[in-house]
Amino acid sequence: MKRRNFLQTTASTVMLSSLLVEESFAQSKGFPMVISTWKNEKANEAAWATLQKKGSALDAVEAGARIPEADPNDTSVGYGGFPDRDGHVTLDACIMDEKGNAGSVTFLEGIMHPISVARAVMEKTPHVMLSGEGALQFALSQGFKQENLLTETAKKAWKEWQKEAKYEPKINIERHDTIGLLALGNQGEVSGACTTSGLAFKMHGRVGDSPIIGGAVFCDNEVGGACATGLGEFVMKTLGSFLIVELMRNGKSPQKACEEAIMRIVKRYKYKEFQIGYLAIDKKGQYGAYSIQKGFSFTLTKNGVTKVFEADYYMKN
Ligand code: ASP
Numbered sequence: 001m002k003r004r005n006f007l008q009t010t011a012s013t014v015m016l017s018s019l020l021v022e023e024s025f026a027q028s029k030g031f032p033m034v035i036s037t038w039k040n041e042k043a044n045e046a047a048w049a050t051l052q053k054k055g056s057a058l059d060a061v062e063a064g065a066r067i068p069e070a071d072p073n074d075t076s077v078g079y080g081g082f083p084d085r086d087g088h089v090t091l092d093a094c095i096m097d098e099k100g101n102a103g104s105v106t107f108l109e110g111i112m113h114p115i116s117v118a119r120a121v122m123e124k125t126p127h128v129m130l131s132g133e134g135a136l137q138f139a140l141s142q143g144f145k146q147e148n149l150l151t152e153t154a155k156k157a158w159k160e161w162q163k164e165a166k167y168e169p170k171i172n173i174e175r176h177d178t179i180g181l182l183a184l185g186n187q188g189e190v191s192g193a194c195t196t197s198g199l200a201f202k203m204h205g206r207v208g209d210s211p212i213i214g215g216a217v218f219c220d221n222e223v224g225g226a227c228a229t230g231l232g233e234f235v236m237k238t239l240g241s242f243l244i245v246e247l248m249r250n251g252k253s254p255q256k257a258c259e260e261a262i263m264r265i266v267k268r269y270k271y272k273e274f275q276i277g278y279l280a281i282d283k284k285g286q287y288g289a290y291s292i293q294k295g296f297s298f299t300l301t302k303n304g305v306t307k308v309f310e311a312d313y314y315m316k317n
Helices: 003-027 041-052 057-069 114-124 132-141 152-164 232-238 240-249 254-268
Strands: 033-037 091-096 102-108 129-131 179-184 190-196 217-220 224-230 276-282 287-291 297-302 305-310
Touching: 003 297, 003 305, 033 041, 033 057, 033 224, 033 276, 033 287, 041 057, 041 179, 041 297, 041 305, 057 091, 057 114, 057 179, 057 190, 091 114, 091 217, 102 114, 102 132, 114 129, 114 132, 114 190, 129 132, 179 217, 179 224, 179 276, 190 217, 190 224, 217 240, 224 232, 224 240, 224 254, 232 240, 232 254, 240 254, 240 276, 254 276, 254 287
Parallel strands: 102 129
Antiparallel strands: 033 179, 033 297, 091 102, 091 190, 179 190, 217 224, 224 276, 276 287, 297 305
16 A cells, blocks of 8 residues: 555544544443533533532532633623623523422522522522522522622623624624533432523523523433523523423433424524524433534533534524
8 A cells, every 4th residue: 555545544544433432422321421511621520520529410510510600701601791781790590400309590690609509599498499689688698708790801891782782692602601511420310500691781680591490401300301502582482491301201312302492493483593502311321412503512521531512403504
């Protein structure tokens, strides 16, 4: 064989085998595992480390969600999140465990870790959802610290936005890289979490899908779990995560269930110039990922290895 042919063959063999490795990593089943929306390696690694320390799936999704919440460079979650059009950083989050317990907070200001407040709502109150001032008072009573979450960068972006004050979501850069996470724990138990500062420059008082159990997150330990990101109004109108879990209950694979949930949106709402991405896992550790538009990435961790993938999508033309 000529040297050049040999090199070409070797290069394509290497490429093929690395594709096969990727493929077998992605398709391998079992637990524990962690999956999250967008490119969130650090969050997955924190979740994975929690599982390695014998933490539960619930502990893992909370630990994962806390990473972007505390990251000032993440402009759509927690500290550093872009404010609403009146300059307030308002936060939505929810969490759900394998027993069907759920907690959420909406329109919460000044608390760096809304996911942990949501967990406290779940564990320490008879309620599922606390909102606004009430959620803040509850958080303070639980020892959370009140702080200014509006960074200089976010303030600058808001001032810039005010020059035209247009509300124009742009696909994948709508600045809504909300994190949704799902985990299968060491016993195969399913939990999920979601946390966000919501759409940048939203109307004051707007609450999205992220704190809605069944919208942005749903788990059923008999079946699996699902989570969502994207223009929350459409996730809320179709209760996407609940729908996906029900579709899996009725026999669909996680992938087919995500596809069907996206189809419900695109068939019913003709305007498709926005992004929604869904993730789902079943009890075997199989996952699904699908979005309306190209560009929805997700992060998967199995066997201690974390990789980012691009989801398949509806709008091919
Ligand atoms: N779903 C979130 C919302 O509508 C945004 C996002 O996913 O980034 O508030």
